[in-house]
Amino acid sequence: MADLTGKRILLGVSGGIAAYKSADLVRRLGDAGADVRVVMTAGAQEFVRPLTFQAVSGNPVHTSLLDPDAEAAMGHIELARWADAVLIAPASADVIARLAHGHADDLLTTLCLATEAPLAIAPAMNRVMWAHPATQANVALLVERNATVLGPGAGDQACGEVGSGRMLEPLELVAGLTTLFPARSLAGEHVVLTAGPTREAIDPVRYISNRSSGRMGFALAAAAARAGARVTLVSGPVALPTPPGVERVDVESAAQMHDAVMARIADCTIFIACAAVADYRVATPADAKIKKNDADMALALVRNPDILADVAGGAQAPFTVGFAAETNDMQANAEGKRRRKGLDMIAANWVGRPGSGFDAEDNALEVSWDGGSVALGPSPKTRLAEALLEVVEQRLRDKQSQEKA
Incomplete structure (x- = not known):
């Protein structure tokens, strides 16, 4: 079983039907020992309500960059510093494009610019969108900046088509996330x-x-x-x-x-x-x-x-x-x-x-x-x-x- 004991994982959920899997992902991350905080984009909230993620994570869900209560203490910066790793799952074509070009127009993209933690994305989109040269160029740009790409998988899609673009299953993402952390090679020292x-x-x-x-x-x-x-x-x-x-x-x-x-x-x-x-x-x-x-x-x-x-x-x-x-x-x-x-x-x-x-x-x-x-x-x-x-x-x-x- 993957071990994320004590790791602080910031899970970004962007808009897409695969967002329903992210609730199970939160639970699986917790089973692996991680402490999870969830940030949702406006699009994600159209598919799954924040209360769902609050229930499975046991922590408040963050949705707004300009939250007056949080921003009194620069909440977005505190979250960015808190994280040991940032995982965006699902990562839509839109959020991938905004990350690649350095946008900071919502809480999730701002956090990604403000954190020194490693970033992983789990793409989820229609197969044609995934194959589009613009998407591939954006992903390549993120990889050049040391982002880790987990997936996508291939198979039946919600749109009725078949091909690459499915978000990996939660257990696959948990296993992939462990690669962001070095092995405990200095244990005993x-x-x-x-x-x-x-x-x-x-x-x-x-x-x-x-x-x-x-x-x-x-x-x-x-x-x-x-x-x-x-x-x-x-x-x-x-x-x-x-x-x-x-x-x-x-x-x-x-x-x-x-x-x-x-x-x-x-x-x-x-x-x-x-x-x-x-x-x-x-x-x-x-x-x-x-x-x-x-x-x-x-x-x-x-x-x-x-x-x-x-x-x-x-x-x-x-x-x-x-x-x-x-x-x-x-x-x-x-x-x-x-x-x-x-x-x-x-x-x-x-x-x-x-x-x-x-x-x-x-x-x-x-x-x-x-x-x-x-x-x-x-x-x-x-x-x-x-x-x-x-x-x-x-x-x-x-x-x-x-x-x-």
């Missing part, structure tokens, strides 16, 4: 990650920090949890929600981050140092706010503890992955860091360039290890995290095999 910036106090008001948003580290933590690992995320100050299933430890300074990591590293099997940790701190922070008196001011700085080197140099070191944010000579600098600190792997990226690195939704990584390398991205950090973890998992298994040989 304890992954410790660092994320975000650190802050080094100058006085009670000011501090030294950097531009890290924490998005990459949080995406990695979420991906590791989905892959079945026990995940501990040691985070500097960021405005990000804790990923589901992740233990979060909030710190501020590099010293605090060092202490938090070292206290949790004993049973760790994978350590990923994604945080942008300050190399230096103020030797003696002022107890009171420093007043603007002199034309110049000098701060004495001292080195912070090296978290990554201390973890990699431990007696029973975990598989250790470092990050290198570089503005020049990226590969040479990253490889030097990997060798100097004895890391199993390092992921390097450019910073200070538009569209990548700090304060960006997308990124690209050059990942290297002893004897190999791979380029990942550019892609959204959520997808980049999945790809990087696949490389980490493969290299970990290779290292374990070599140690047993």
Whole structure:
């Protein structure tokens, strides 16, 4: 039986006679362990009433983009963030066309633009509509953007014709939906990650920090949890929600981050140092706010503890992955860091360039290890995290095999 335990599925129902099957689909998704929320288009409500989906899902049904009660809290954005996956079943020719061309003229299409969750569509339409070049071009465009197409099936259609265009049966869609989630390949592993910036106090008001948003580290933590690992995320100050299933430890300074990591590293099997940790701190922070008196001011700085080197140099070191944010000579600098600190792997990226690195939704990584390398991205950090973890998992298994040989 398909397993969607704990997955949050946003089911979009568009207009078409196949909408009657979607009520059973909600039940089947629930049987697989999923938590389901339903969004209906105006056309869908002409075939099935919202009350039906509320009854089978046990949750309110969402139908309007401009719902005053929901929009007081930006309800459509909350739904978009809530979902682990979006499934549109049935997906009519009209909704496929609007998705392909980036429309946001109702709740469902707006959600699809606003979510970072994977999207799956289950086409359902007349065979001629399905075969039309416009429909095929729209589907191809969605596939290029990493949407998953489930179906359609072939057979008798409500219009009396026979051919491709039938929506897949609910159990087939549940099985297809499981492919959107990675296998629990890290089950039994304890992954410790660092994320975000650190802050080094100058006085009670000011501090030294950097531009890290924490998005990459949080995406990695979420991906590791989905892959079945026990995940501990040691985070500097960021405005990000804790990923589901992740233990979060909030710190501020590099010293605090060092202490938090070292206290949790004993049973760790994978350590990923994604945080942008300050190399230096103020030797003696002022107890009171420093007043603007002199034309110049000098701060004495001292080195912070090296978290990554201390973890990699431990007696029973975990598989250790470092990050290198570089503005020049990226590969040479990253490889030097990997060798100097004895890391199993390092992921390097450019910073200070538009569209990548700090304060960006997308990124690209050059990942290297002893004897190999791979380029990942550019892609959204959520997808980049999945790809990087696949490389980490493969290299970990290779290292374990070599140690047993």
